[in-house]
Amino acid sequence: MNEWKYRYLGETRPALPYPGDEAAPAPKAGKGRALHKDGGRRRRRRSARYKDGDPGGRDRKCSLAVAPVCGRRESARDGAGPGMKLGRAALGLVLLAPLAVRAVEPISLGLALAGVLTGYMSYPRLYCLFAECCSQKQSLSRDALQKDLDSKLFGQHLAKKVILNAVSGFISNPKPKKPLTLSLHGWTGTGKNFVSKIIAENIYEGGLNSDYVHLFVATLHFPHISNITLYKDQLQSWIRGNVSACARSIFIFDEMDKMHAGLIDAIKPYLDYYDNLDGVSYQKAVFIFLSNAGAERITDVALDFWRSGKQREEIKLRDMEHALSVSAFNNKNSGFWHSSLIDRNLIDYFVPFLPLEYKHLKMCIRVEMQSRGYKVDEDIVSRVAEEMTFFPKEERVFSDKGCKTVFTKLDYYYDD
Numbered sequence: 001m002n003e004w005k006y007r008y009l010g011e012t013r014p015a016l017p018y019p020g021d022e023a024a025p026a027p028k029a030g031k032g033r034a035l036h037k038d039g040g041r042r043r044r045r046r047s048a049r050y051k052d053g054d055p056g057g058r059d060r061k062c063s064l065a066v067a068p069v070c071g072r073r074e075s076a077r078d079g080a081g082p083g084m085k086l087g088r089a090a091l092g093l094v095l096l097a098p099l100a101v102r103a104v105e106p107i108s109l110g111l112a113l114a115g116v117l118t119g120y121m122s123y124p125r126l127y128c129l130f131a132e133c134c135s136q137k138q139s140l141s142r143d144a145l146q147k148d149l150d151s152k153l154f155g156q157h158l159a160k161k162v163i164l165n166a167v168s169g170f171i172s173n174p175k176p177k178k179p180l181t182l183s184l185h186g187w188t189g190t191g192k193n194f195v196s197k198i199i200a201e202n203i204y205e206g207g208l209n210s211d212y213v214h215l216f217v218a219t220l221h222f223p224h225i226s227n228i229t230l231y232k233d234q235l236q237s238w239i240r241g242n243v244s245a246c247a248r249s250i251f252i253f254d255e256m257d258k259m260h261a262g263l264i265d266a267i268k269p270y271l272d273y274y275d276n277l278d279g280v281s282y283q284k285a286v287f288i289f290l291s292n293a294g295a296e297r298i299t300d301v302a303l304d305f306w307r308s309g310k311q312r313e314e315i316k317l318r319d320m321e322h323a324l325s326v327s328a329f330n331n332k333n334s335g336f337w338h339s340s341l342i343d344r345n346l347i348d349y350f351v352p353f354l355p356l357e358y359k360h361l362k363m364c365i366r367v368e369m370q371s372r373g374y375k376v377d378e379d380i381v382s383r384v385a386e387e388m389t390f391f392p393k394e395e396r397v398f399s400d401k402g403c404k405t406v407f408t409k410l411d412y413y414y415d416d
């Protein structure tokens with residue numbers, strides 16, 4: 001078992017290696033917000049969730065070897081393990097001791113006992129007022145998610161609808177039959193990571209920084225094809241360990257199109273319709289795959305609509321979903337090449353992200369100006385949007401980088 005350092009707690013303890021550690025002891029910073037401790041972003045290593053003291057499922061020093069045991073413990077009482085129970089019992093004894101010594105009259109003793117019992121029952125909730133808990137948000141506000149998607153995500157009517165219905169329906173279902181599995185596809189800079197962030201924030205207050213949200217970046221965590229067997233083991237262990245600690249864990253796989261063929265199939269059992277596997281139930285977990293695979297297909301459909309003068313909002317999910325799953329299955333570089341996840345229909349939704357147009361870039365620029373505290377200057381908005389490159393060459397309809405680089409271009413106008 002690997003030894004690694006808690007950056008935040010400054011202590012060393014045995015924990016499971018983060019996928020890819022053996023093979024890539026000093027990974028380079030990945031794109032965006034890599035979660036690796038050396039990845040440049042302020043993001044805790046996922047192993048940190050095996051720390052002590054959280055009644056919401058984090059009070060165990062789970063190692064992979066005992067992960068299934070941890071799972072059983074959690075299911076016993078939604079995250080309150082024996083360690084926590086012992087702690088509460090001890091607390092009860094400490095509180096009761098002076099009363100017993102003084103041998104107070106029975107009514108007071110009864111009241112005291114009731115108080116201790118109430119404290120015992122409500123302690124996890126009390127705790128969760130002050131710290132993040134796995135069970136913190138068993139429900140999700142559909143309205144809040146809708147508001148977020150409507151106000152923040154531009155030009156993606158299909159993604160908005162699918163994600164709103166899929167995520168809110170899944171979270172409100174107390175007994176889902178399988179984990180929710182979404183595969184988001186589209187051109188670069190069209191909002192796939194952005195939407196994952198919105199989903200995470202609507203489930204956990206900490207969003208992507210939550211201890212229960214795990215981000216894997218293919219080129220960062222699974223760089224070497226020669227280590228694929230090791231990665232498979234690590235990935236399984238990682239997911240099993242974390243779902244044992246928190247059933248409502250979220251796993252995001254970025255750069256699926258760079259994932260070695262066959263690797264993702266290692267997690268197939270966890271995505272299937274099993275009530276539990278070795279004592280762990282995966283049915284409440286959420287898996288989100290992000291990929292550029294299929295972007296050409298999406299662009300073709302969007303371009304056809306544009307050329308025939310139709311609104312992009314008229315594009316329906318059925319115009320794309322099947323084609324996306326087929327192209328992911330047949331594409332050697334999709335991460336899903338001949339994958340049993342597709343073959344066995346374990347991916348619930350293939351979500352297309354449409355390429356963004358000039359007007360969407362302007363919306364992204366306005367939001368960025370406002371978030372930096374500037375007054376929206378339409379002249380600058382147009383100039384920044386016009387600096388972007390568009391395709392196809394003749395018609396110049398779609399931004400080739402989506403909204404991705406508009407923010408750095410904005411710096412040019414506000415460099416003083």
Ligand SMILES: Nc1ncnc2c1ncn2[C@@H]1O[C@H](COP(=O)(O)OP(=O)(O)OP(=O)(O)O)[C@@H](O)[C@H]1O
Nearest residue numbers: 152153154187188189190191192193194364403404
């Ligand atoms: N449709 C959109 N609506 C609003 N903002 C967007 C949209 N698409 C992208 N953005 C903005 O651009 C940033 C970069 O986009 P994001 O990282 O989500 O792209 P992506 O689709 O994941 O790209 P890649 O495939 O290269 O990973 C986002 O953080 C967001 O600020």
